[in-house]
Amino acid sequence: MMNCIFLGSDITSHAEVNTLPIAHDEYAPLDDQFGGASCLVGGNPYFRPFRKNDFQLTMSLLRIPILLYTQKFPGKPNDISFGRLAKWKVLDRLHSQAWADFERVALEMPADDFFMVMDGLMHRSEHHSILDDYVKGGSSQDLIRLIRGHLNIHKGWSIRTADWADEVSEDQWKEFYRHLDLAQEDLSGTFEHPTFQQYAFMSLLFIARGKGDKEAGQNLYQSATTQFAESPQIFQAYMNLMTPRWCGSAEEMLEIAKSQSGGLRTLGLLMYLVEMYSEYFYEDYLGAKPKFRAAHQDLFVSWAKDFNIGEDEGFLTIYTRNYLACVYNAFGLKRECDQVLKSLAGNISDWPWIIFGPENARDLKLYRMAGIV
Structure with a gap:
């Protein structure tokens, strides 16, 4: 079982988490390095694009073709099988x-x-x-x-x-x-x-x-x-159905997650946290991380002590680790995010990253972090 907090991290308390930086996280899947540009790229059927900061996003969009065709960010689709x-x-x-x-x-x-x-x-x-x-x-x-x-x-x-x-x-x-x-x-x-x-x-x-x-x-x-x-x-599909953006609410998501045990409970709690971060992200993507950190880090630290994450390459383990990496990213904990992504050895899933924008820019960054490009 994966150690919590994870992969050799020495973060064990609220105070220690508070000392870590959150500004300009180079491992953010979308917002900082890409300036939100990838929110306008691609055809993700589950993604709802921004309607604000159009000028900034449009100017940032012009950078994407350059990033896609340089050696630093080679285009390489991820294998979600x-x-x-x-x-x-x-x-x-x-x-x-x-x-x-x-x-x-x-x-x-x-x-x-x-x-x-x-x-x-x-x-x-x-x-x-x-x-x-x-x-x-x-x-x-x-x-x-x-x-x-x-x-x-x-x-x-x-x-x-x-x-x-x-x-x-x-x-x-x-x-x-x-x-x-x-x-x-x-x-x-x-x-x-x-x-x-x-x-x-x-x-x-x-x-x-x-x-x-x-x-x-x-x-x-x-x-x-x-x-x-x-x-x-089935559990993941139901949790996605019960998000506030679809048919449910934050309270219902949390109740469903807490009703589970073992690995499903861990996945459910991480899915809940990702959904909460997405609420901040779509409201104010530049200020999302500080707000999310202030509102949810106590919960995360208390829950993480009992997280159950396997060491295999099964569906539950792969998706739980991807959600964990996304939560670390949301808190601005780039070292921990990087460690979890490397532990995945290239097994980067569409979910939860797909919530925050289309695939191209995200995949390139995640592949770079996972050490496979």
């Missing part, structure tokens, strides 16, 4: 249209590996065409339903875009909901393979979030946890 696509030779099987072989390994994978493979496929649009080919040519109806359903979620979001709700056209809303309804048709009902059923529950929670249907999400979570009580993927 965390090596599982390569381990199971998934892309080779799909590109060669070895459908039966792909279906066989999908059944053989441990649940964590299956979720990571699916993330690596679904959340990178360059893979969607080969998944469409599989849907047309495969034979496993359960796997076809699962993939087609999740693809429709992504297609819906690509049509809706990341614009503010009042900037989305009526036609966009109609197509968005149409795709979510199509996804729901595929993902509802039962799946024979337990891992497929678990993935379907998680995907249905994504749909509930997209529709803003809190009651449906709560009912889904109750049903899902009767079968998969310890699923970090």
Whole structure:
């Protein structure tokens, strides 16, 4: 289990935390070094761009192409399958249209590996065409339903875009909901393979979030946890549904997190802290860290003594460490953030960093910190 506070850090008290600097944190994923510019780059469907400081952000935006194409910040997308696509030779099987072989390994994978493979496929649009080919040519109806359903979620979001709700056209809303309804048709009902059923529950929670249907999400979570009580993927999806920006509140998030034990409790508390930081970030991103530090560092120090973080490379450990690094960053603790990122050995997840802006600038900085570029 990971030592708290972590990775050899000698920070053990409120007073010691107070002595650490928070100004101009070079490890901030977005705000300081990039001047907020990356908030205007890319097409993250879960990200809502700033509407203030337009001149500053636009001028900073001009720096991005330079940073992207220098040796110091080489463009290199992160692998959110965390090596599982390569381990199971998934892309080779799909590109060669070895459908039966792909279906066989999908059944053989441990649940964590299956979720990571699916993330690596679904959340990178360059893979969607080969998944469409599989849907047309495969034979496993359960796997076809699962993939087609999740693809429709992504297609819906690509049509809706990341614009503010009042900037989305009526036609966009109609197509968005149409795709979510199509996804729901595929993902509802039962799946024979337990891992497929678990993935379907998680995907249905994504749909509930997209529709803003809190009651449906709560009912889904109750049903899902009767079968998969310890699923970090279902828990993470539910916590994201219950954020203040979607269907819940800070109080509900904290209550859900505290109702868990072990690693899920740790992940939940860190997700709560990241969400609280995001509230400050979107209100006043230049002043977010001092405000967050003043409001939440006592809670963090008290909770951290009981954090339970594994040493493996499973889904729960990888995401918990990414959230921990994000929380350290939010407190301005760049040494601790750097240590956690290095411990991840390149396993940088989209969440929670995706909350604060699109991928390019973030990925470049995180890869640099992780020591793999």
